[in-house]
Amino acid sequence: xxxxxxxxxxxxxxxxxxxxxxxxxxxxxxxxxxxxxxxxxxxxxxxxxxxxxxxxxxxxxxxxxxxxxxxxxxxxxxxxxxxxxxxxxxxxxxxxxxxxxxxxxxxxxxxxxxxxxxxxxxxxxxxxxxxxxxxxxxxxxxxxxxxxxxxxxxxxxxxxxxxxxxxxxxxxxxxxxxxxxxxxxxxxxxxxxxxxxxxxxxxxxxxxxxxxxxxxxxxxxxxxxxxxxxxxxxxxxxxxxxxxxxxxxxxxxxxxxxxxxxxxxxxxxxxxxxxxxxxxxxxxxxxxxxxxxxxxxxxxxxxxxxxxxxxxxxxxxxxxxxxxxxxx
Numbered sequence: 001x002x003x004x005x006x007x008x009x010x011x012x013x014x015x016x017x018x019x020x021x022x023x024x025x026x027x028x029x030x031x032x033x034x035x036x037x038x039x040x041x042x043x044x045x046x047x048x049x050x051x052x053x054x055x056x057x058x059x060x061x062x063x064x065x066x067x068x069x070x071x072x073x074x075x076x077x078x079x080x081x082x083x084x085x086x087x088x089x090x091x092x093x094x095x096x097x098x099x100x101x102x103x104x105x106x107x108x109x110x111x112x113x114x115x116x117x118x119x120x121x122x123x124x125x126x127x128x129x130x131x132x133x134x135x136x137x138x139x140x141x142x143x144x145x146x147x148x149x150x151x152x153x154x155x156x157x158x159x160x161x162x163x164x165x166x167x168x169x170x171x172x173x174x175x176x177x178x179x180x181x182x183x184x185x186x187x188x189x190x191x192x193x194x195x196x197x198x199x200x201x202x203x204x205x206x207x208x209x210x211x212x213x214x215x216x217x218x219x220x221x222x223x224x225x226x227x228x229x230x231x232x233x234x235x236x237x238x239x240x241x242x243x244x245x246x247x248x249x250x251x252x253x254x255x256x257x258x259x260x261x262x263x264x265x266x267x268x269x270x271x272x273x274x275x276x277x278x279x280x281x282x283x284x285x286x287x288x289x290x291x292x293x294x295x296x297x298x299x300x301x302x303x304x305x306x307x308x309x310x311x312x313x314x315x316x317x318x319x320x321x322x323x324x325x326x327x328x
Contacts, residue, residue: 032283064098081164
């Protein structure tokens with residue numbers, strides 16, 4: 001994905017690693033997000049504040065997942081882009097909208113959960129569905145403002161229109177590094193700090209206040225575990241190694257070669273594969289919230305338990321008293 005003059009960089013790794021990852025994410029993500037969005041749409045009248053953010057999170061995932069088949073073709077053809085320069089930029093834009101849109105809506109969900117736990121009366125009573133819609137529009141606008149400058153950077157290398165870089169060619173690499181550092185701060189670091197603040201305070205409240213029931217505690221902890229998984233696997237490695245790889249390309253352009261350049265490049269490609277997993281992991285959010293529409297598997301499991309208990313009670317009236325509960 002990156003153009004550098006270093007002969008030690010193993011560019012073949014990208015073509016071998018990313019296509020299987022993209023295919024797996026496309027299948028799992030499309031099925032999981034399609035199921036989740038279908039559940040939300042079927043219960044539209046029950047839509048609550050947090051589910052508006054979940055709905056937008058699902059749309060962001062679908063937007064990116066639909067571009068993955070084109071990227072698979074690109075890497076299978078050994079980094080030969082056959083779909084035109086405009087669609088190359090659209091594809092990269094969809095990835096960025098998904099990435100930073102996901103982070104934005106996860107931040108909204110976290111803030112909402114924080115307010116529901118820490119300020120249930122003073123704040124939550126004033127929030128309406130309209131507020132969540134307005135906030136969602138603001139998130140999309142902010143993410144678009146952050147991502148659109150990326151489309152103005154060339155995605156091809158000189159006269160080679162068969163390439164479709166996720167960053168830009170070496171001619172503009174210094175400026176792109178500065179832009180990406182600012183982008184990382186506003187699009188990733190600031191939301192991450194907000195989420196850490198919300199959950200840091202929430203954990204204190206959950207462990208010290210007795211008025212919060214165990215159901216709310218479990219839901220909050222589940223969401224926290226999902227966010228830890230997403231950030232530690234998907235978001236943090238991607239932003240670290242993307243900026244390191246851009247920096248190594250700046251050094252390479254200045255004829256400063258380092259042995260770690262190849263390792264950074266491979267790590268960045270692995271992080272690109274991991275970051276796209278967020279489109280397959282985000283549907284876990286569908287299961288966490290109190291306002292969440294109950295998942296069909298859980299409903300079926302609940303019914304099965306009730307049926308089993310009913311059968312157990314009816315059988316206990318007709319069997320010998322020596323049969324214990326452990327024998328069922």
